[in-house]
Amino acid sequence: MLKLLKIEWLKLRHYRTFWVLGILYLVSVFAAGYIGYRIEQETVAKSAELKMIAGTAFTFPDVWQSVSWLSTLLVFMPALLIITFVTNEFVYKTHRQNIIDGWSRMQFISVKIVLVILLSVLATIAVLITAFIIGMLGDRMFSWEDSHYILYFFIQSLSYNGVALLFAILLKRTGLALGLFLAYAYFLENLIGNLLDWKLEARPGAYLPLNSTDKLIPFPFIKNVTKQMKILEGPDYTTLLILAAVYLGLYFYFTIRKFRTEDL
Amino acid sequence: MSILSVQQLSKNYGSIQALKNVSFEVPKGSVFGILGPNGSGKTTLLGIVMDVLKASNGGIKLFGEQPSEKHRQQIGTLLETPNFYHYLSAVNNLKIAASIKGRGEGDIERVLETVNLHQRRNSRFSTYSLGMKQRLAIASCLLGDPHVMVFDEPTNGLDPVGIAEIRQLIKKLHKEGKTIIMASHLLDEVEKVCTHVAILQKGTLIADGHVDEILINEDIAEISAANNESLLRAVEHFPGASHVKIQDQHVDIYFPNGLASLEEVNRYCFEKGITLNHLRLRKKSLETKFFELTKNN
Numbered sequence: 001m002l003k004l005l006k007i008e009w010l011k012l013r014h015y016r017t018f019w020v021l022g023i024l025y026l027v028s029v030f031a032a033g034y035i036g037y038r039i040e041q042e043t044v045a046k047s048a049e050l051k052m053i054a055g056t057a058f059t060f061p062d063v064w065q066s067v068s069w070l071s072t073l074l075v076f077m078p079a080l081l082i083i084t085f086v087t088n089e090f091v092y093k094t095h096r097q098n099i100i101d102g103w104s105r106m107q108f109i110s111v112k113i114v115l116v117i118l119l120s121v122l123a124t125i126a127v128l129i130t131a132f133i134i135g136m137l138g139d140r141m142f143s144w145e146d147s148h149y150i151l152y153f154f155i156q157s158l159s160y161n162g163v164a165l166l167f168a169i170l171l172k173r174t175g176l177a178l179g180l181f182l183a184y185a186y187f188l189e190n191l192i193g194n195l196l197d198w199k200l201e202a203r204p205g206a207y208l209p210l211n212s213t214d215k216l217i218p219f220p221f222i223k224n225v226t227k228q229m230k231i232l233e234g235p236d237y238t239t240l241l242i243l244a245a246v247y248l249g250l251y252f253y254f255t256i257r258k259f260r261t262e263d264l
Numbered sequence: 265m266s267i268l269s270v271q272q273l274s275k276n277y278g279s280i281q282a283l284k285n286v287s288f289e290v291p292k293g294s295v296f297g298i299l300g301p302n303g304s305g306k307t308t309l310l311g312i313v314m315d316v317l318k319a320s321n322g323g324i325k326l327f328g329e330q331p332s333e334k335h336r337q338q339i340g341t342l343l344e345t346p347n348f349y350h351y352l353s354a355v356n357n358l359k360i361a362a363s364i365k366g367r368g369e370g371d372i373e374r375v376l377e378t379v380n381l382h383q384r385r386n387s388r389f390s391t392y393s394l395g396m397k398q399r400l401a402i403a404s405c406l407l408g409d410p411h412v413m414v415f416d417e418p419t420n421g422l423d424p425v426g427i428a429e430i431r432q433l434i435k436k437l438h439k440e441g442k443t444i445i446m447a448s449h450l451l452d453e454v455e456k457v458c459t460h461v462a463i464l465q466k467g468t469l470i471a472d473g474h475v476d477e478i479l480i481n482e483d484i485a486e487i488s489a490a491n492n493e494s495l496l497r498a499v500e501h502f503p504g505a506s507h508v509k510i511q512d513q514h515v516d517i518y519f520p521n522g523l524a525s526l527e528e529v530n531r532y533c534f535e536k537g538i539t540l541n542h543l544r545l546r547k548k549s550l551e552t553k554f555f556e557l558t559k560n561n
Contacts, residue, residue, distance in 0.1 A: 007363050014352055088349075096316045097347035101364040101404075102337030105315070264316040 004103075004111040005118075017084050025077040026126050032070040033058075033130045037137060054222045059138035061145035066220040067131035068153040071123075075157050076185065078123045079164035082116060083177045086168035096264050109169075109259040113252055116165050120158040127153050152216035155244050159213040160185065162251035169255050185210055209251075212243045265328050267292050267412055267443045268313060272322035275308050281467050282308045285322070288462050288472045290445055295438045297458035297475070298447040305467040306447035307344050310416055314341055337365045340405030341414040346397040350390040354381055354400050357389055358407065367408035375403040378433070394421035402430065413437065415446045419453060431457050482506065483524035485517040487533070488542040498536045502529070514542065 012018050037058040044050045057066040089095040098108050128150050135142065164181055171177040193205030206215060215235045268290040275283040283305045290296045298306050311317035313324050314336060326335040348357040358372045376382045379399040384392070392400065398421045405413050418434070419427040434444055434457045448454050454461055455475065462472035471478050489495040496515050499508055506518045517529065526545055533540055 003363070007360055010356065010360050010363070011349060011352075014356060016351065092350055093345065093347040094349055096314075096343065097361070098364055099316050099333075100314045100336060100341045100343055101361050102333050102366065103364055104333040107333070261318070263311075263318055 001111065001114060004107055005114065008111055008115055012085070015085065018081060021077055021081045025074060025123065028074050028077070029067075029071050029126050030130050030133075032074065033067040033134045036066060036070055037134050056138070057221050057223070058134055059140040060135045060143040061147070062220060062223070063135040063138065064131050064147045065149040065217060067134060068127055068149040069217045069220045071127045071130070071153060072156055072214070072217060075123070075160045076182065078119045078157065079160045079181065079185075080178065082119065082161050082164040083168045083181060084174055086112060086165060087172060087174040087177050090168075090172040091174060099264065105260045105264075106256070109256050112165060113255065116161045117158065120154055120161050123157045124150060124154040149217055155241070156213040156216055159210065159244055159248060159251075162248050162255075163210065166251045166255050169258050207239075207243060209247045212240055212247070216240055216244075265292060266290055266325070267327060268296075268445060269325040269328070270309070270313075270322075271324065273309065273312060273319055273324065274321035275305070275312060275317065275467075276320045283312075284467045286464070286467070286469045287322075288469060290443065291460065292443055293438075293441055294460045295434060295444045295446065295458045297454035297461040298445065298464060299449070299451065299454045299461050300447075300464035301449055303466075304449075304464040306449075306464055307416055308467075309464070310341075310343055310414060310445070310447060313414070314343060316343070338410055339412045339414055340407065340410045342401045342405050342418060343414070343416045345420075346401035348389045348397070348400065348404075351388060353388055354385045354392075354403075357400070358404060361404045362407050365408055371407050371409070375406040378406060379403040380429075395423060395426050398422055399426070402433070410442075412443045413445070415444065417448060418446060419448075419450075482521055483519040484546040485519065485524050485526060485529045486511075486514045486542065486544045486546050487517065487529060487540050488514045489533070489538050489540050495533070495538055495540075498533065498538055499529075502532060516546075 040056065040058050044054045044056065056062065089098075095108060099105060131147075131150065132142075163185070164177075167177045167181045167184075171180060189208050189210050193208050193211050195205075196208075197203045197205040205211065216237075218235065266289040270286055270288050273283055273286045274281065286305075286309065298309065300306050308317060312319045313326070313331070315331065315333075324331060326339075329335070349360070352360075354376060355372060358375070359369055362369055362372060373382070373385075376385050379402050381396060381399055381403060384396065389397070389400070398418075402415070402418060405415065415434070419430050422430060431453070434446070437444060438457075438459070446454070446458065458475050460473065461475045461478050463470045463478065487495065487499070492510055492513070492515050496508060496510055499505070499515065499517055502508065502517055504519060504523060506520060508515060508517045510516075517524070524545055526543055530540060530543060
């Protein structure tokens with residue numbers, strides 16, 4: 001696998017979109033966290049009453065949740081990279097050439113899946129470091145408490161990236177895959193979810209593929225208020241994590257099946 | 265042992281049958297031409313050999329075994345169009361191909377020199393002309409000096425000089441003992457470089473065998489007598505004939521194009537005391553047929 005990854009790196013190393021989106025992502029994650037922190041410093045931190053109501057979201061341990069939640073707003077960026085990178089193979093027909101030159105179909109598709117996992121890990125490390133730095137800016141002692149939200153971020157990122165890979169393999173054309181992915185992730189799934197909730201007693205909308213991982217990290221701000229109002233009952237993590245695992249298994253299964261059986 | 269053995273291969277695209285029960289063998293050391301007009305199934309056939317397309321029926325064997333990626337690594341293949349990463353240079357593209365084939369990077373300089381791309385080796389693929397792309401694809405085939413090569417329309421997009429160079433290259437590779445499988449719609453090209461040929465038309469194999477037997481570019485006097493064995497001995501040294509052989513019920517005397525004279529053959533035999541019961545002139549029948557087929561498409 002290491003050998004396969006080295007070859008993927010040869011493809012990525014000079015790929016401009018990789019660097020542009022990668023750097024943009026790193027900057028955005030840090031900027032989102034830092035801006036949040038500054039806003040809190042300028043408002044909440046200056047008034048005792050506000051502090052009572054809102055709590056401080058950018059100090060340990062809440063900073064893990066806050067930075068993770070803000071970063072999930074940027075989770076589409078690595079997904080876009082995956083879509084352009086993988087559909088490029090189809091556009092240039094290099095997926096055929098890789099097979100012709102001596103990769104098995106399984107090797108081609110499995111290294112893409114490993115790449116998806118690796119990119120999710122890297123995206124998560126960026127969030128981890130950002131949360132750590134911003135936490136250290138605050139006045140409370142460092143603590144690993146609540147850092148499991150970083151793991152939830154990883155699962156959410158992996159889930160988006162897995163869907164991105166599936167869309168790329170199914171649709172093959174860059175524009176089509178990008179458009180449909182964004183439409184699905186940010187609009188269609190919510191629409192379908194709301195329709196299902198409206199029509200069905202069981203209200204299954206929240207358990208659709210991306211919705212279910214969106215629920216992993218709850219809204220982190222004005223916690224004291226949300227707790228009082230009981231808007232935010234903690235989600236059922238066991239169900240959500242099992243669902244995430246099942247969905248990920250399905251994305252990868254269909255990705256592999258499609259690539260192994262079709263005419264390239 | 266056959267390098268490639270195609271066994272009752274069929275391929276359907278929906279209701280369209282791109283290949284119909286095609287079988288043939290590619291012997292080791294041959295330059296094997298797959299000849300057919302556009303859309304006759306040449307690329308489909310090679311795509312199945314290379315596992316980028318799935319056969320609907322039948323199968324293939326490479327080196328006498330069930331095909332796998334290990335076999336493909338030992339074959340230099342150019343299929344349909346040159347497929348490279350547009351944003352990478354020639355050298356970086358070849359690095360990817362070389363690592364997939366499990367070969368070192370040491371060969372890259374040599375193959376780029378062979379196809380005259382060495383000067384432009386660091387230019388991005390997207391800046392290449394069609395002919396340069398084609399030459400890079402051929403360079404990629406040569407990586408690691410494989411014993412078997414597959415070229416699909418190798419002279420596509422090349423200028424006349426480039427075409428001549430590629431033909432020279434193929435002949436040189438053949439002399440080194442390599443097996444080359446080449447698809448082409450150009451009869452002339454196949455005739456000039458191939459030792460064997462298979463002719464495809466609308467997915468059906470209409471002929472295959474040694475190129476001299478299939479693409480006859482000679483006049484043939486087809487004769488027979490009561491005893492063909494003695495007839496063969498009698499005409500063995502017929503003046504002007506290139507060679508003679510027994511073919512089914514006839515003896516065939518081969519002449520260079522346009523030089524056969526049936527009167528002389530008849531007289532010669534009569535003078536040797538043999539009376540012919542059959543005398544006929546045959547001309548490159550399949551070539552004519554092939555051109556007719558090509559025109560219809």
